[in-house]
Amino acid sequence: MQNKKKILCLHGNGANKEFHTYQLRQFSKEFNDLEFVTLDGPIPISRNVHVSQVVIPPNFAKMIENKPLYTWGNFLKLDNNNIDAIFQESIDYVIKVLKEQGPFYGVLGFSQGSAVAVRLATLLVEKKVDLGYELQCFIFSSGSMMTLSERRLFFCKMPSIHLIGINDFLYDRSLGLSSQFLNPLVIIHDQGHKIPFLNRQQIQLLKQFFNKEKDIWQQQIHVPKL
16 A cells, blocks of 8 residues: 655644644545645643634634644744744754654645745755755645745745635735745635635646656746636
8 A cells, every 4th residue: 555645734823733634624535645744833822812812713713712722933032023033943843843754745834834834945945954855845825925035036946836815814925925936836716814625626736736746847837827
């Protein structure tokens, strides 16, 4: 029996791996050859942070109200507007997991989790991190473009999928993130700030992506259909 290709999945701010697994239930059902491995962020959120302060749809809020919640950003580390410092602890943590539990096929980041994922992608392309193997893709849902001045003109040569919601408050920033990657596969959906429930055509696009080799994918140009 062939082993499934593993994708490490990073949840949004104020969530946990159990909730993220629920968010990814359609993906787990549709992509039988992939294993979506969820991971708690390394920074616990104090229980005095009410669930209403977390960016999660109200109908899902009760699922995590009495559960431990985590984040990827330590804003106590913010120094001179150095956003990377906020996520450094999480980046080191994710790299450790990728090395110890790898090889992984790719990394998926939702919302704040995508902030960690995009910084990891940049470090890999710049060869500042060596996992001992190559990741084949990155997947971003409700992601945000890099805002650091020295990276505004940086194009990440890594196969990427961008799930972008028309009704997401991060819509513009998600489009901006896709423009910072070479040959991104952009899927526009009509939902909000969430991991979307995709239609059959969108599922087929993703299956085509996963069935192609990395080198072949980089030779093709993909234009999003709005």
